[in-house]
Amino acid sequence: MTRDWRISTVTDVARARIAVARLAEAHGVPTVERVRLATALSGHLRQCLTKGGTWVVSLEGPESSSGAPALHAVVTPSPDAPVAGRAPWTVTVPCTEPGHAVGADAVAADPASLSEALLGADEDAALVLDKLAEQEELVAFHREELHQTNQGVVALHAELDAAGRAQQEAFAAERRAREEAEKARRRLTFLADASAVLTASLNHDEIVRRLPELLVPRYAGGVDVWLFDDEDDPRVPSDRPNVAVRAARTGRPQYAADHPGGMPGVDDRPPSALDSGRPLLCVPLSARRTPLGVLTLSSPGERWDPDDAVMLIELARRTGIALDNARRFEHNRDIAETLQRALLTELPTTPGLSLAARYLPATYGLNIGGDWYDAFRQRDGSLITVIGDVTGHGLHAAVMMSQLRTALRAYAVDGGGPGRLLTRLHGYLRHLQPDLFATAVIARFHPDEHTLTWAAAGHPPPVLRLPDGRVRVLDAKPGAMLGIPLQQDIADHTEHLEPGSTLALYTDGLVERRAAGIDPGIERLATALGAYGSADLDADLEESADRILHPLLSDSERDDDVCLLLCHLHR
Incomplete structure (x- = not known):
């Protein structure tokens, strides 16, 4: 469909505008698009009239090669117009509604027709205004919604900012708390370590x-x-x-x-x-x-x-x-x-027999214990030598040691061999000191007979050096520790002594080490004792005692007392 109108006067413009609007309504152009088409066409044609000449308005459509129906309004100058050859003006509107028949072939120029056309245009304008009002309400609604959204966004940003500041403050407080806790931990660690050093x-x-x-x-x-x-x-x-x-x-x-x-x-x-x-x-x-x-x-x-x-x-x-x-x-x-050294006996002088004793307190603990030695004569002229060890350390151990020494001397007045004396000491501890235990070795010398009688109760065995330098450990079956809840009768053992023989009595502090036990220590003592000749022992037994102790006490720290008693039979 193509319609043309020639325009040279305002009336021509009005008739063309009315015709185009009716055709657009007939072909299903929506009201808003129809009003937009008529308004744009009127405005352009008004500009054309000011330029003069005759203009041609063409309306084409609604067929379309793309498949979407539309109307095309084209305004071109006539060949005799002053602006002939100018490019045409074109506007296109879609046809999206069902059309209906409208008489648009001839539009009268009388006032009644124009008035009717004007009322129709007002109806379209009213519809546009209604649409515009709806759009304004929708815009106002969305504006308010956007405003509320913006307020919410602002509030959310404020909350996020406050939450961020609170989180930063929490992190800072946590960091300060960790630093304070670390400082407190270092102080407590230092206090504990320093206290351990001071109290050690x-x-x-x-x-x-x-x-x-x-x-x-x-x-x-x-x-x-x-x-x-x-x-x-x-x-x-x-x-x-x-x-x-x-x-x-x-x-x-x-x-x-x-x-x-x-x-x-x-x-x-x-x-x-x-x-x-x-x-x-x-x-x-x-x-x-x-x-x-x-x-x-x-x-x-x-x-x-x-x-x-x-x-x-x-x-x-x-x-x-x-x-x-x-x-x-x-x-x-x-x-x-002071008490223990006062209780240690001064060794007696016996013809043909030399004695040397050494006592060293422990370097740990109270530095005093129950190690003791003694030597005294019996009525028959024999010499009793004894070395022992009372359990425990301190004043109590020293006092108990003195009681044992006194009890042993009292029992020795009645005579009897070493085994008998140890048996009586065992009964003494069981009945009078049930919470006290001790070990001991008693050796009795008969210088005229050249014999040695000895007995042991839970104590390390004596070590005997023979005149030819050989060393024997007298490990015959000993008795049990003194004071244990056991009835026992401790036996004597006898050895023949040749001139130049040396007997070593000692406590476990000399030979026992926690890491190695007692047997390696006894072997070291036997080796040290066998390294000296009989002439050296005859000449100076005191010096020999110091020289024997030196290799056995190479470590400066001792956790137990050391006691050594040497008995040497002259040649």
Whole structure:
């Protein structure tokens, strides 16, 4: 379909506009598109009239090669127009609604027809306005919805920002908490390790020496330990900071500096005149409510951390306890060692027989135990030698050892061989000291008869060196340990002695080592004893005893007492 209209006047424009609108309605062009087509066509034709001449309006369609129906309005100038040859103006609208017949062939120019056409155009405009109102309502709805969405987005961003800040604060707080926990862990670890070091020693000089090694330079720039018991020692400086004297008098920690320390439980004081450039922390050392001294620390930096100060005060408290334990231990050790050495017998002098004894206390523990030796004559002229070991250490072991020595001498007055004496000692322990156990070896010499009678009860066997240098271990069946809940009758054993023979009695501390046992130690003793000739033993048995001990005690640390008794029969 193609329709043409020639346009030269406004009336022609009106008729063409009305015709195009009716044809568009007839071919199913939607109202909005129809109004858009008529409005665009009217506006263009108004511009054409201003240019003058005759113009041709063509309406083509609705057939389309693409399959989608549409109307095409084309405006071209006539050949006689002043702007002839100008490119045509074209507008296209789709036909998407069902069409209906409309008389559009002839449009009258009378007022009634034009008015009717104008009313029709107003109806289309009203429909467009209704559509526009709907669109405006839809736009307003979407605008409000977008506004609400924007508000929600803004609120969400605010919440996310707040959550981000809260998360950062939480991370920072967690990091600070971890750092504080790590510092607390390091302090507790240091306190535990330092306490183990201080309490491992029972020597107060060693404890004082270890303090600077533990504290400098991590927690202190310098360490001074003022012990009240050392006031008379000329090596100890007599000038003390005033703050240390105040700590000794008040029993409270004192802090001396030109600024407050802010440390809990510590009194702030002016800087010390002796060391005004560095802060000083003075902590009393005490134990069992007894003042022992003052620990003075100079600051490792500008000041101490309050938590470090609390840890140092606790370390000072533990140091005081360790010093008190060491002083008490040393006091008891001196008493026990004095008692034991007083109880050790002075060896008798016997023609034809030399005796040499050595006693060495343990280097660990209380340094005193139940090892003992004795030698005395019987009524028949024989010589009794004995070496024994009471279980345990300390004052109790030393006292029990003295009781056994006294009981043995009392039983020996009545006579009897070594086995009989050990049997009676066993009964004594079972009935009078049921919680005490001991081991012992008793050897009886008959110098005139050149015989040796011996018996053992749970003790390492005697070692006999023959004149020709051969060494025998007298390991005949011994009795059980003295004091165990067992009835026993300990037997005697007899050996013939030739002049130049040497008998070694000893305790297990000489030969026993935890890592190797006792048998290798007995072999080492036999080797050491066999390395000396009879002439050397005849000449100086005391020196020989020291030379025999030396290779057997190569390790300087001993956890048990050592006792050795040598009996040498002259040639």
